Amino acid sequence: MISGKERRLRRVMGADARTLLVAVDHALTTGxxxxxxxxxxxxxxxxxxxxDGIVVHRGSAANSMPVQRDTAMIVHLSGNTRLSSGGELKTRVCAPETALALGADLVSVHVTFGGGHQEDRAALADLGKVAASCDRLGLPLLVMTYVAGVGEDPAERGPAVIHAGRAAAELGADIVKVAHPGTDYLDELAASVEVPVVLAGGEAEGGWDAYVTSAKDAVGHGVAGLCVGRRVFGSPDPAAAVAELRSVVHGALPAAA
Incomplete structure (x- = not known):
């Protein structure tokens, strides 16, 4: 028997087991x-x-998301704003049941590791509750992971990113989003996390061509796709940016040398 989760996952994962997601949940954080x-x-x-899918908050889902069949809607359940300190630490702002009523194909939550002992425990406990609700409702769960306080040293960053992704998968994620762990850790990332892993786009710094090259390399190392925000909605032509990234994810392009 095919479960509701599996049916909905097929709406966002291509036949090649890859996906291109675009996140616009930044509107809550930054306006x-x-x-x-x-x-x-x-x-x-x-x-x-x-x-393949777009991550929105409930307001945009209700008021702005076009009614169509081609792009899955992922309703984000976590939020905070830059109007307050500690904006990187999210709290639950929507229930899975509300997302389902809005027509969500998937839901997503944000988990920041390293925010502090109490904060980490609260985030993990809430993730467990959301995962249980998603199992009951047949809703796939995307978990966006971040690790606070990790610098750019690959020897520190890579293992921390992989651990965060693995933790999310262990607690019920069907898809995991992580920051780029560094090229030397891509193979380990893909092998260690037993659900599809997508890479965050990160800050829209550096040239577009360099980002596309990096994305090709990541897909070539077995990463399941991308979850990009600012590099798309900050582009002069978001539709063209998405189309190019789609060709990277689904076009079976070789990894960069």
């Missing part, structure tokens, strides 16, 4: 900055570009 002033236009462009 309309960086290209999110007119949400409906951004969402139309992302759908037109061919994204």
């Amino acid at each position: 309309g900055a960086g290209g999110l002033t007119r949400m409906s236009g951004v969402l139309d462009a992302v759908v037109a570009g061919g994204a």
Whole structure:
């Protein structure tokens, strides 16, 4: 028997077991900055570009997400704003049941590791509750992981990113989003986390061509895809940006030398 989770996962994972997700949940954190002033236009462009799924908060899901069949809707359950300190530490702002009523194909939560002993324990406990609800409702769960306080030293960053991804999978994630662990750790990341792993786009710094090259390399090392935000909605042509990244994820392009 095919479960509801499996049916919904097939809406976001391609036949090649890869996916391109675009996240616009930044609107809660930062407001309309960086290209999110007119949400409906951004969402139309992302759908037109061919994204497999788009991450939105409940307000955008209800008011701006186009009704269509091509791009799965992922309702984000976590949030905080930069109006308060500790904006990287998220809290639950939506229930899985509410997301399902809005027509969500998947839901997502944000978990920051290293925020402090109490904060980490609370985040893990809440993740367990969300995962249990998703199992009951047949909703796939995307867990976005971040590790606070980790620098750019690959020997520190790589293992921490992999551990965070593995922890999310162990607690019920169906798809895990992580920061780029460094090229030397991509193979280990793909092998260690037994659910599809997508890489965050990160800050929109550095040239577009360099980012595309990095994305090709990651897919070539077995990463299941990308979950990109600012590099898309901050682009002069979001639809074209999505289309190019789709070709990277699904085009079976060789890894960069």
